[in-house]
Amino acid sequence: MNSAARSPSAGARSPSAPARSPTARIRLDYDERRRQILDCAAALLAERPYGEVAMEDVARAAGVTRGLLHHYFGTKRDLYLELTKDMLRAIPVQVPECAAATTPEERLSDSVDRWLETIWRNREMWLATVGGAGLGRDPEAERIWDRARDISVDSMIGVLGLASPGEASPALRGLLRSYGAFAENATREWLAHKRFTRQQMHTMLTETLLRLVEDVLPAMTRPATTSR
Amino acid sequence: MNSAARSPSAGARSPSAPARSPTARIRLDYDERRRQILDCAAALLAERPYGEVAMEDVARAAGVTRGLLHHYFGTKRDLYLELTKDMLRAIPVQVPECAAATTPEERLSDSVDRWLETIWRNREMWLATVGGAGLGRDPEAERIWDRARDISVDSMIGVLGLASPGEASPALRGLLRSYGAFAENATREWLAHKRFTRQQMHTMLTETLLRLVEDVLPAMTRPATTSR
DNA sequence: CTAGGCTATTGGCGATCCGCCAATAGTTCC
DNA sequence: GGAACTATTGGCGGATCGCCAATAGCCTAG
Secondary structure, eight states: OOOOOOOOTTTOOOOOOOSSSSTTTOOOHHHHHHHHHHHHHHHHHTOGGGGGOOOOHHHHHHSHHHHHHHHHHHHHHHHHHHHHHHHHHHHHHOOOOOOOOHHHHHHHHHHHHHHHHHHHHHHHHHHHHHHTSSSSSHHHHHHHHHHHHHHHHHHHHHHTTTTOGGGHHHHHHHHHHHHHHHHHHHHHHHHHOOOOOOHHHHHHHHHHHHIIIIHHHHHHHOOSSSSO | TTTTSSSSSOOOOOOTTOOOOOOOOOOOOOHHHHHHHHHHHHHHHHHSSSSOHHHHHHHHHSSSOHHHHHHHHHHHHHHHHHHHHHHHHOOOOOOOOSOOOHHHHHHHHHHHHHHHHHHHHHHHHHHHHHTEEEEEEHHHHHHHHHHHHHHHHHHHHHHHTOSSGOOOOOOHHHHHHHHHHHHHHHHHHHHHHHOOOOOHHHHHHHHHHHHHHIHHHHHHOOOOOOOO
């Protein structure tokens, strides 16, 4: 645009320079910078939707320029997907395996507890990705989420000792995936609006899952009518 | 633009072109045009995400120019919100009230059935809005959805005869809202991936809601531990 | 049947943001 | 101290959005 008004001296850069030397170019290690950018992006995406967070904003928050973001992550969409993957890596769906001789209910309770703990520690990043800032229905994003959800489903099946991973019926998998949506919504209301206590979250998540697999699933797979 | 398009060889426009002359400026009634634009937007948003549908695309699909879209709806975001409101209007959360003397289970079954029927008839628009093309975490959109979900929650409370609308506990409302997310996910898998049959949908939705209010809710509101 | 007004519709201007890449400047190692 | 290495910058070009003055269908009065 208006590249005019560049005096020959070419000094006097942006007046809003940080307290350091005005043109300090701070050089970080690859992984450090990468992490910092991801954190800044998470913070911004946790408070307003994807479409309203400009790359420029993320860059400014990280104290770098837009070009660097593209250098590290490629597209804005790529940055978002990277953030998603990163979050899914940080919240590895609960692996139970506490002790061998326990009831499924105990394992489930433990598993849910651990999961809530992890979510709570990463709540900002969770809200930035799962919580809905998303870019919606992107095939790649959907693929990532689908895989994560399938892993989560496998984990649930394992915790409850329902079936060998390969043998679960489509109905069961679908049911558990929908339970995942249920849990996500409850978590969002817990984190963003404090509509549940953590105690309530725990009870709700465990009890609901048990009811689904013990009562709802049999009713679904029973082929005959009698839906009541 | 192409004002010379009447030459014989220059025919063969898009096969779906209207029977009018190529450059005809077709003037429609306000409501007609509005509805047509909304339908075109729904069709496009049903197959790819919000960010990848340009206003230009919607305009071309509707056979008009971009400017007209802004004239009718203002911002792109406004258009999307309008579409959402429109969809929520078209799918008025099931009003049961079938007959007076029925059991809650029967009313619920009926209500779910009616809801599934409506969704199926409007599946394209449903997928375009609920189904996830969304713009994510927009405050206005969230407000719209929240109101719709609250109405839906009231409806469920009414169908099951649980409490007078004003007296429902926050826990109940939150639980039912999360059930809404459960139902939405199941519906998406049903419509977009055919992972459930309609029969299964019906059973799953009714049975789950009953289990939630009869078993899970009491466990949540019971203050003591014993979540086992 | 023509003139004139009403308003649906157009076309294009300015601004914002994204994607990229050649040039620049810290950092390290010899 | 100099040279190689690479993190970082700055800006160009393209796509899209938001808007508004000008245009042109359609309807009614005379």
